[in-house]
Amino acid sequence: MHEFGIADAILAKTLEISAANGGASVERVQVLVGGLRQLVPEMLEFAFNALAAETAARGAALDVELAPVRVVCRNCEHAFEPDDLFWTCPVCGTCGANAVTGDELILKSVTLADVAPETASARPEPSGEKGR
Amino acid sequence: MTMEIHVVQKVMKVNDEIAQAIRSRLEAARIPAVNLMSAPGSGKTSLIETAIRSLRDTVRIGVIEGDPDTTRDAERIAALGAPVVQINTAGGCHLEANLVNRALDDLDLDALDLLVIENVGNLVCPVEFDLGETRRAAIISIPEGHDKPAKYPKLFRTADVVILNKIDLLPYVDFDEPRFTGDVRGLNPDASLLRVSCRTGEGVLGWLDWLRAVVQPTAQVGR
Ligand SMILES: Nc1nc2c(ncn2[C@@H]2O[C@H](COP(=O)(O)OP(=O)(O)OP(=O)(O)O)[C@@H](O)[C@H]2O)c(=O)[nH]1
Ligand SMILES: [Mg+2]
Ligand SMILES: [Zn+2]
Numbered sequence: 001m002h003e004f005g006i007a008d009a010i011l012a013k014t015l016e017i018s019a020a021n022g023g024a025s026v027e028r029v030q031v032l033v034g035g036l037r038q039l040v041p042e043m044l045e046f047a048f049n050a051l052a053a054e055t056a057a058r059g060a061a062l063d064v065e066l067a068p069v070r071v072v073c074r075n076c077e078h079a080f081e082p083d084d085l086f087w088t089c090p091v092c093g094t095c096g097a098n099a100v101t102g103d104e105l106i107l108k109s110v111t112l113a114d115v116a117p118e119t120a121s122a123r124p125e126p127s128g129e130k131g132r
Numbered sequence: 133m134t135m136e137i138h139v140v141q142k143v144m145k146v147n148d149e150i151a152q153a154i155r156s157r158l159e160a161a162r163i164p165a166v167n168l169m170s171a172p173g174s175g176k177t178s179l180i181e182t183a184i185r186s187l188r189d190t191v192r193i194g195v196i197e198g199d200p201d202t203t204r205d206a207e208r209i210a211a212l213g214a215p216v217v218q219i220n221t222a223g224g225c226h227l228e229a230n231l232v233n234r235a236l237d238d239l240d241l242d243a244l245d246l247l248v249i250e251n252v253g254n255l256v257c258p259v260e261f262d263l264g265e266t267r268r269a270a271i272i273s274i275p276e277g278h279d280k281p282a283k284y285p286k287l288f289r290t291a292d293v294v295i296l297n298k299i300d301l302l303p304y305v306d307f308d309e310p311r312f313t314g315d316v317r318g319l320n321p322d323a324s325l326l327r328v329s330c331r332t333g334e335g336v337l338g339w340l341d342w343l344r345a346v347v348q349p350t351a352q353v354g355r
Contacts, residue, residue, distance in 0.1 A: 095318045096320055096322070106143065107140070109140075114134075
């Protein structure tokens, strides 16, 4: 159930961005999740929606994009997308390859609705600057 | 108007930054940290107790105990006279770096040679959170079955040592040890693999040697 901890981190950053834009309500949040992250997208969405219920992100859609796992053979350095448990190299048969991608967990974008033009800030870190 | 803001930021940034801060703190104090991960009841606390009892005169061990709800494990460690800090996760299924960082404030790091962190019993969630540890230990016990590495591969892929505990129970359970060993080797050819019984003491020397090597990586000459 670490989905809740991760949804909480996504929500915190999302609300920071909303606050920097006059508290605009959040319509959509896009995240990229690597195939090694042991996250169930539906659980992540559920957790995000539950935590967001009382916030500016209430009802926002969480789009989870999955990133593929890519590994490199420890023997011959062949790069491949593994299709077995042991990440066996299709070229030389060595198992236990090293992961190069698959651990991504990235907040890609936040879409805000009803942003008043004068409070809109294109940068996510406008410290101190508050819309009124 | 609607506005899409591109962020591209690591979601775990906060945890990872605190983990890095922990790493610096521990490096400054010259103590390595071992993060023990397993299902509930595999023997994490028993392995720590064994280490404290046996290494008492040579390695000063401090312990951080992650526990969803009780102080029982911390009491077991305190009864042996070792410094211990309890982290109550209030039902949470894993430790996070901020909790460990706070717990470190309550330990006298200069009086320690090794920090052992007992994570919350869980084979999935703890794996995702860097705690600033030096080494990761995955523990599995005989009654849990030989198929656990195949079912929870990430824990075993990222472990520095895999400890098979409760080997005294092998005669009573249909645990296919060659299969288990093959799976662990296939997932992680680099991990050390130890067979231990905290009950009979079999294999405990291997666990103690592994810990000594973590504390003093150069002192492995005498074999
Ligand atoms: N037979 C046998 N029992 C063991 C062994 N090691 C531990 N136990 C028993 O297994 C039970 C759980 O051990 P703990 O050390 O508390 O396990 P743990 O992983 O710390 O458990 P949680 O903190 O609850 O996740 C206790 O009753 C121990 O006495 C062993 O090698 N053999
Ligand atoms: Mg315990
Ligand atoms: Zn190869």
